[in-house]
Amino acid sequence: MPELPEVENVKNTLNKLVANKTIQNVTVRWPNIVKYEIDAFKERLSGQTILETTRRGKFLKLVLSEDVIVSHLRMEGKYSLHDNEEPLNKHAHVIFSFTDGTELRYHDVRKFGTMHLYRQGEEETAPPLNNVGFEPFDPALTPTVMQALFKKTTRNIKAVLLDQSLIAGLGNIYVDEVLFASGIHPETKAQALTLAQLGVLHEKIVAILGESVKKGGSTIRSYTNSEGKQGSFQLELFVYGKKGQPCLTCGREIERTVIAGRGTHFCTNCQK
Ligand SMILES: [Zn+2]
Incomplete structure (x- = not known):
């Protein structure tokens, strides 16, 4: 999608x-x-x-x-x-x-x-x-605002980042990628994240989405832009679709389990 x-x-x-x-x-x-x-x-x-x-x-x-x-x-x-x-x-x-x-x-x-x-x-x-919730690039979305949003829910961070009514635009691919880049386990309760962790998460959301926009997005199955061009950000993914492959940071095998109803990829060593 x-x-x-x-x-x-x-x-x-x-x-x-x-x-x-x-x-x-x-x-x-x-x-x-x-x-x-x-x-x-x-x-x-x-x-x-x-x-x-x-x-x-x-x-x-x-x-x-x-x-x-x-x-x-x-x-x-x-x-x-x-x-x-x-x-x-x-x-x-x-x-x-x-x-x-x-x-x-x-x-x-x-x-x-x-x-x-x-x-x-x-x-x-x-x-x-x-x-539809906050745009990820909206300057009004700060780590403090994220903390206030996340305090209202008992769900895990994977489910919360997929929820378009809080922060809009992230789906399964980019949620897995930003959580890996932030060193956050996808089953962590969103309300338990510290302000420092939210600062990193916010920074990674902005950086990863921004970089993917520049690379034309990710073409995993069938996506092309309206000129028929494919994106190339799929070449820069660290965990999404990498089940069984070595983590590029630590070498441990990337795992895939179902969290929040979606196939979720993460490194058990880098994301504690
Ligand atoms: Zn790792």
């Missing part, structure tokens, strides 16, 4: 590919993706121009002249730009046809992705964005 660095890269490529294009019409081939009445969705969008694409947590926001489409790629969602003459792939489920003869096609093999439509400005206070 795309996490913050991958969604950030999709956002950047969409800004290159579709900014200032005007929608002529919209085709919806798999209605369940669109969380809005389909005819009204098509009607409202025709004639609107895409001003820019932004990101909030793992969500994309296509900001239009009047409305905002809040898009979640979930497992396999992908956007790509095509000439409208090009044959449609069977996984192209929502198609935005522009007045210049090009089309933005949303492909989704698993069909788990979602699109919500709101008037500009209303999207932040309505589902799904109303429940």
